Amino acid sequence: MLSIAERHKYILDNLNRYGFVRITDVANELGVTKVTIRKDVKILESKGLLYKVHGSARPTNPHVNDTDVHIKDSMNPDAKHRIAARAVGLVEQTDSIILSSGSTVYALGEEIRRRAWHNLNIVTPFLRLGVLLSEAENVNVVQLGGCIHRKSLSVLGEAASRALDDCICSKLFFGVDGIDLEYGVTTSTIDEAKLVRKMMRSCSRSIVVADSSKFGQRGFGRICSLEDIDVIVTDSGISEQAALMVEDAGVDLIIVE
Template sequence: MISITERHQHIINKLQQEGQVNVLDLCDQLSVSSVTIRKDLKLLEDKGLLFRTHGGATQNNPYTIDRPVNEKEHLQISEKTRIGIAAAKLIEPNDSILIASGTTVMALAKSIQPHALKNLTVITSALNVALELLRHPEVEVMQLGGLLRRSSSSVTGPYSESILADFSCSKLFLGVDGIDLEFGLTTTNVMEAHLNRQMINISQKAIVLADSSKFGKRGFGRICGFEDIDQIITDKGISEHTLNSLQGMGVKVTIV
């Protein structure tokens, strides 16, 4: 029978390889009960070697905090820029698109080349995105109204949601705070999560823009599951396990 030390080493090795582990998978691999695995995970968490999650564990703290936008814009700058450029290439003439809030979708706004597009309409909840696109007279910009979140410089609430009910958009470009293979896509604000769900509902295609640091993270407000999105654009920091899992769920993943 495998020893507790060997079990713990196996768990740590799997975490280093894949970034997260699943209780049922570990039961099969180690031929022990789920009770034993959960005790192992608790012991390892007590030693500061992992963070337990629902049904498993992860190498990094899965819970995100609400940071102000002027702080987040200095994180993963090059990755966000490449993601924004790739996302801008998906915009076509005569598109009516939704751009949600966040520093990665702001990188998209900066990458849009309006002179190459005709009749582009942009609806956005983010003040900084609207101000960026106002520099281009060729772009029709509609700013949603509602309660202004100071940390994200974007609006939320029932008023912004009611405005969306009158529109149908070709594409949604969505920024998120966390992408968890079990819990789905999340943000740190519940009202923003609800608005994001409304955006998904009125869009023909939902495209998530997220650098690889967002994977394995959870925010307080759940936006949706992976069945509700079509594509994720991210950087090469995504793990092979996460990439294969997303593709297995039918999500197109573009790595820049």
């Protein structure tokens, strides 16, 4: 039987490798009780080495706060621009698409503005993005109205949701605050989660554009389960375990280097 130190090392090694561990799995693999592993996890948490969440453990606190979009712009900018450069290839010349809010979506908007289009329709709640794309030739922008959420510079609420009743689009591109393999795709506010769900119902395909730091994170507002997403575009920082679980959920995974 492994010593306490050996069990702790096993737990931490697997956390570093997979991004999370389940208490039941560790107990079965080591041939000990779940009570023993729960005690080990509690000790490691008290030392600040992991964070316990409902029968599992993670390297850090997965819960994220609502963050100002200007701060988000400075987080992982290189990865976001690579993701945007790849995601723009999913947009067809005569598409009608919805672009939600967020720093990665804004980077996608910059890629769209750089390219020539025949007749592209874009619907967006994101005020910054609407202004940016109003300068693009042969791009028709429908700016949703509603209550302005200051941190995201995006509109939310019933007015924005009702306007989507008149839209039938081919693709939705949206950013997220968390992609948790157990709890699904989340954002930082309930109102934004509701609006994104409405956007999904207005589109044939739902495409998440998110850098790899979003995996294992959880926002306050749950958008949907992982299985409800068609495509995720992310960077090569995604763990092997997360990539396998995304693909097992039937989601097309595009990883940019």
